Amino acid sequence: MSGTPPGVTISGTTRLYVVLGDPVAQVQSPAMLNPLFAELGIDAVLVPVHAKPEHLERVVAGLRCMGNVDGIFVTVPHKAAAAGLADRRSAMVDVAGSANALRREADGSWYAENFDGIGFVAGLTGAGHDPKARHVALVGAGGAGSAIAAALLTAGAERLSVCDPDTAKLNALAARLDTHWPGRTSTSAQPRLDGADIVVNATPLGLKPGDPLPFRPDLVPRGSVVADIIMKPRETRLLREAAGLGHHVHYGISMLDGQLDSYRAFFGLG
Amino acid sequence: MSGTPPGVTISGTTRLYVVLGDPVAQVQSPAMLNPLFAELGIDAVLVPVHAKPEHLERVVAGLRCMGNVDGIFVTVPHKAAAAGLADRRSAMVDVAGSANALRREADGSWYAENFDGIGFVAGLTGAGHDPKARHVALVGAGGAGSAIAAALLTAGAERLSVCDPDTAKLNALAARLDTHWPGRTSTSAQPRLDGADIVVNATPLGLKPGDPLPFRPDLVPRGSVVADIIMKPRETRLLREAAGLGHHVHYGISMLDGQLDSYRAFFGLG
Numbered sequence A, B: 001m002s003g004t005p006p007g008v009t010i011s012g013t014t015r016l017y018v019v020l021g022d023p024v025a026q027v028q029s030p031a032m033l034n035p036l037f038a039e040l041g042i043d044a045v046l047v048p049v050h051a052k053p054e055h056l057e058r059v060v061a062g063l064r065c066m067g068n069v070d071g072i073f074v075t076v077p078h079k080a081a082a083a084g085l086a087d088r089r090s091a092m093v094d095v096a097g098s099a100n101a102l103r104r105e106a107d108g109s110w111y112a113e114n115f116d117g118i119g120f121v122a123g124l125t126g127a128g129h130d131p132k133a134r135h136v137a138l139v140g141a142g143g144a145g146s147a148i149a150a151a152l153l154t155a156g157a158e159r160l161s162v163c164d165p166d167t168a169k170l171n172a173l174a175a176r177l178d179t180h181w182p183g184r185t186s187t188s189a190q191p192r193l194d195g196a197d198i199v200v201n202a203t204p205l206g207l208k209p210g211d212p213l214p215f216r217p218d219l220v221p222r223g224s225v226v227a228d229i230i231m232k233p234r235e236t237r238l239l240r241e242a243a244g245l246g247h248h249v250h251y252g253i254s255m256l257d258g259q260l261d262s263y264r265a266f267f268g269l270g
Helices: A029-040 A053-065 A079-083 A091-096 A116-126 A143-154 A167-180 A237-244 A253-267 B029-040 B053-065 B079-083 B091-096 B116-126 B143-154 B167-180 B237-244 B253-267
Strands: A015-021 A044-050 A069-074 A101-104 A110-113 A135-139 A159-163 A185-188 A198-201 A225-228 A248-250 B015-021 B044-050 B069-074 B101-104 B110-113 B135-139 B159-163 B185-188 B198-201 B225-228 B248-250
Touching (some): A015 A053, A044 B015, A044 B044, A053 A069, A091 A110, A091 A143, A091 A167, A116 A253, A135 A143, A143 A167, A167 A185, A225 A237, B015 B053, B053 B069, B069 B079, B091 B167, B101 B253, B167 B185, B225 B237, B237 B248
Parallel strands (some): A015 A044, A015 A069, A159 A185, A225 A248, B135 B159, B135 B198, B159 B185, B198 B225, B225 B248
Antiparallel strands (some): A101 A110, B069 B101, B101 B110
């Protein structure tokens, strides 16, 4: 089979999963999950769906009505909005204010979960960078950033410094985090990297070739970990420059690796 | 490759086509078109979408908003409703009152076409049963039946006898046909098979194992053709009994074969 992933065979009985994004061309989940479906002998397929923000509600309303759609994966920029388009949501979704997976329940209702944070922390810990008792600087308080913040605190991060230029969004997240983990989160409009053991880019900066850096890697303390959530390109300019400065780097794709087992359990796959 | 069709590889850049039906498990188009996409090197996939009639409008509204959906195939029971969900439609759709393919145009609008009749008549003619100057009895004045009626008259059928228990629907179709081909169509609530050279089942009867026959094959004139539009099962009870009585039989799958080239041209595939 020369190393290519097994192709998918689709018939009228095939169940559907979709991944929603804008853009959507960069998503890696179809390439990861479809070979898994084939391996497990599951008659299902994951397809990308391009939905602009102004169309998200109508797209999700349509998907919810499709009788053979069992799950919806949600990526940038729809994670916050998607949380509001399910009938019920997990505690993690409530804290993070965003969802990245919606599942059709046995009663036909839709349930939202967020695996970004869980997957990210699992990947980070698996790579030897356990955030427990560490100081973490998190850049970006959007959908992924919020989920990662909640998961880092769940995993025992001692101090979390979150920055985002949108102070209303930032303060709302900090308030939600403080109700669960009081006194461990601080906020700032600009990145504050001093004393950080781990610095995380949770912004979309790095997706496009001309993007500015989300923060200055030369301001990261020596010996710290620089982690990115961008999956494509695998090595962002941020990680390239951070590696050049001698920092440990952690690739975005690890977040998805850490999520695969969680997704399988959530969707009841094999 | 042991005779199995080549599998599809799906990534974030893959374009989508869907086929809408209720039920949808029986559709053959994904098994026909996906190997063609793979052969032609087109990064696209056709997936089934199960839409109940009460959800059709919402499902189509969602699909129209999905930026990477380029086409919608429509099957039972949605063909009549689908004609009204496009921005523009072909003359064939207007006459047939139904559509089985919707295409996204360059300006983002949606255009409806109907290939059922064209495909059916192409398949029939290809099998040596040219309807030109013949008397055809057509059972069922629904979406497929209407399209087949228009195509049979276009192909030169001398007399067309259409039956359907829904007389309002039947009379509306006859009126539309008469404006284009005056005096060639007659109608009846029950099948009238006397004098027919070709008898066509254009009802969904035969899809399910316990379905009654759409008409009595023993009343078909000796030496006539009995044609079915049901594709799965390939041999319906109707065709099995008709064959047993010595009639020529014509399988539903021929309709799809005849449509493939038309679809390729319509969607600009290869």
